[in-house]
Amino acid sequence: MTQFWPNAHALVTGAGSGIGAATAVALAKAGVRVSVAGRRLDALQAVARSLGDHAGAIASIDVTDGAAVAKGIAEIEATAGPIDILVNNAGKAGSAPFDKTASTLWGDMLASNLTSVFLVTHAVLPDMAKRGRGRVINVASTAGLTGYAYVSAYVAAKHGVVGLTRSLALEYARRGVTVNAVCPGYTDTPLVAEAAANIVAKTGRSEDEAKAALAKVNPMQRLVTPEEVADTVVWLASTGAASINGQAVAVAGGEVFTG
Numbered sequence: 001m002t003q004f005w006p007n008a009h010a011l012v013t014g015a016g017s018g019i020g021a022a023t024a025v026a027l028a029k030a031g032v033r034v035s036v037a038g039r040r041l042d043a044l045q046a047v048a049r050s051l052g053d054h055a056g057a058i059a060s061i062d063v064t065d066g067a068a069v070a071k072g073i074a075e076i077e078a079t080a081g082p083i084d085i086l087v088n089n090a091g092k093a094g095s096a097p098f099d100k101t102a103s104t105l106w107g108d109m110l111a112s113n114l115t116s117v118f119l120v121t122h123a124v125l126p127d128m129a130k131r132g133r134g135r136v137i138n139v140a141s142t143a144g145l146t147g148y149a150y151v152s153a154y155v156a157a158k159h160g161v162v163g164l165t166r167s168l169a170l171e172y173a174r175r176g177v178t179v180n181a182v183c184p185g186y187t188d189t190p191l192v193a194e195a196a197a198n199i200v201a202k203t204g205r206s207e208d209e210a211k212a213a214l215a216k217v218n219p220m221q222r223l224v225t226p227e228e229v230a231d232t233v234v235w236l237a238s239t240g241a242a243s244i245n246g247q248a249v250a251v252a253g254g255e256v257f258t259g
Helices: 018-029 041-049 066-080 103-131 152-171 190-203 207-215 226-237
Strands: 009-013 033-038 055-060 085-088 134-139 177-184 248-251
Touching (some): 018 033, 018 085, 033 041, 033 066, 055 066, 085 103, 085 226, 103 134, 103 152, 103 177, 134 226, 152 177, 152 248, 177 226, 226 248
Parallel strands (some): 009 033, 009 085, 033 055, 134 177
């Protein structure tokens, strides 16, 4: 049985859909009080309703804005208590050939996928260390472990997330806090649906054919489910994973190997 600290409180960013929503639900089912953050308040409210008695705070936060993050974290903790488990899931993907990758796309990918992790973690981690307990789980991507063509900005940002994870894991290892990353392959989420739609628009393939093309990189020949990623996050957040630190765990059916 997965165990957590008494009255453990988790914050999941990007919790309105996909992996974030699945993670919030999985943590609540495990008995953790869960606060949810994101940009779409209506989606967050819907997720919070599904958490029942384990629902914590709801916060509409732009995680790329340092002032908004500081304000949002303060409000969450005033409502639901100190954060013991942080799941940095917020992010987005954008694609373009490198020679057509504008500085605006580059900046957006780094802000949304890497700087956001820095800002939220920076607002939460010092207090975890003072209390001597905490888990930080960063939802990265297999793009943080290998390279993919036409998504250079996204790949660079996700590699940065893995690097930040490893650095913080070493810095906080003796202070009761672990920091790990989960690296999903192509997962059946709105982000992948958007990627499939781009394939349809550019190639004329059907949606099923587009999704099959994305799934082809997985040796299991299918998309990962959000629940499979969420289950990995829940384990890393548990007290039983106390010696797992600085790892980038691939949830990708064998597409990439770590070690």
